Amino acid sequence: MTQTALRATSGPAPRHNSDLRELYTQMRRVRTFEERVGELFVRGQSAGSMLHLSIGEESAAVGVCATMRQGDTFTTHHRGHGIFLARGADPNRMMAEIGGKETGYCHGKGGSMHIADMGLGHLGANAIVGGGIPAVVGAGLASKRAGKGDVSVAFFGDGAMQQGILYESMNMAALWDLPVLFVCINNQYGMGTHIDQATKGRELHLRARAFGLQGETVDGLDVTEVREAAQEVMDGARTGQPGFLAVECYRFFGHARMDKSPYRKDEDEALGRQKDPVLHARAALIESGTEAGDLDALDRGIEAEMDQAIDFAVASGEPPLASMFRDVYGPDEPEPEPVRTRIDRVLARE
């Protein structure tokens, strides 16, 4: 699969059931990327200890991104690999960034939680729960002024539903009729805390409606349903009616790499993992006549693509030490003085 082809598929929304194969492909790419990204550590790459997998949540990323178009912008939370991939990211550069390599999207300075690409409208992943949300209000303001109908989408988890900044941002977006969409990927857990232990207000979309946004909740099992629900709120957002969509998913694995989920029972986990949007789409494809062997070949091609991304990241070099002082300020500004240089200067006196 070539990069050009991937970018092309991240364009306008597929509209018919025959596009399920494309949605499946994108979800499988996300899953395989997430399954393989841990390989970086196995291969002795030390950077990027903060790794949050979105396995089980692929339908949210792929279903919503299928309604986005070129010119749209977005921010994500710390669990955003799938969203960026679904918007057309190059797995090689993603994998390299997660490994802290020079060839990564941010030259190794951002990593998994601060990956961004202005070319694809990615205004940044965020390591602060809710931290990336208000930026879409500002981007929405700019978009409204430009009048091209571009939408700015904030992706976040259920943890951010308990952060004040979300409500300030939704309120402003509604007040100013901004082309903005708020997407909560509710994977049921804020780190080790189940959403039932975080709030009694479980109908998340009602909170958005209280601010005057169009608010919906959709089950994340069926990616086509997610896409349809997303399309509805996206159509509103394009015409200045900001929206909110909660996608109900299940986080298959722990919060981060080292978390073995001691806070939930094995049987609950097994039950939760039955809500598997990738397998669900695969079953639907086979039911509608696609050969299993055909899908196996597709999956193997994706595995090869992600293996290649691992190889690319492992083979890439660390950023040069001199880059450490670069980009603290604008390109024509002096770089901060290194501590060692300063010490030398202070101790150089006669």
Next chain:
Amino acid sequence: MVQMTYRDALRQALRDAMTEDDRVLVIGEEVGRYGGAYGVTKGLIEEFGPDRLLDTPISEPAIVGAAVGAAMAGLKPVAELMYVDFIGMTMDQLGNQAAKIRYMFGGQIGVPMVLRTQGGTGRSAGAQHSQSLEAYVLHTPGLRLAMPATVADAYHLLRGALRQPDPVVFIEHKALYTLKEEVDLSSPVPDWGKAAIRRRGDDLVIVTYSRQVHNALKAAQDLSERGIEATVIDLRTLNPLDFDTVRTEVERVGRAMVVSEGVMTAGVAAELSARIHEECFDFLHDPVVRVAGEDIPISVSVALEAASVPTPALLRETAERLVA
């Protein structure tokens, strides 16, 4: 030459920037119809309309966060924080987002926004409306920091701030809004990032900024009558910090006093003092002395408030003892 207040100069800077560049917009609480809590934006909504002067709900984090996103999307937002005391509300958007986006994203994009706010004592406004919190900002790489002392600088530093590629926190002093000076805004001022030597003398150097520049000049006048001549350096911007000017003057004179309205401990004066000690050690006749705010909250009581921050009398006495 024209008589103008600090407040008028700020408004003129906004007006000129907004006229020149339609990407400039003001966003904040009461900036439009009300005209700003201290009247800085008064009348601008009639000139530029509500799409350029965005009145917001009372949501400081989202005001700064929206400015971040707007700047990334190509606008030039001037966000207004009514009091610098509210900066803690916004510290995630300011310190974790605005300040770090260029670096975290490998230089792909900057956040050219200005956060206008005001601080300091002088209005009996109490502990949550009177602070000098510039050290919070200075402690965060990626944020520029300007603190104008004069009417001309209120204009030029704000224009300069709007030309920066990076986020600038612009802290006005609430006691200076009514300061009136004869200015010619077309006459040259030091470049952005350069300090101004407001007075020259050979006995000591007073390094300061914002309202304390005026206190230092008052003290220097009194000192002069007693035969002590002080140099007064107005830093104008704390980031970038023009330490070259400080070093040159301190090495020439051999004595330095640093003055800040912010509290003493771990403050701007501490940073300046450390740098002078390290870099001018062989030229110093005496230790650098810090005159800063007391390590206490600010009281509403006019008497306690006034005694909480450096006064011209304290500056004069300290300088006399330093030189003696």
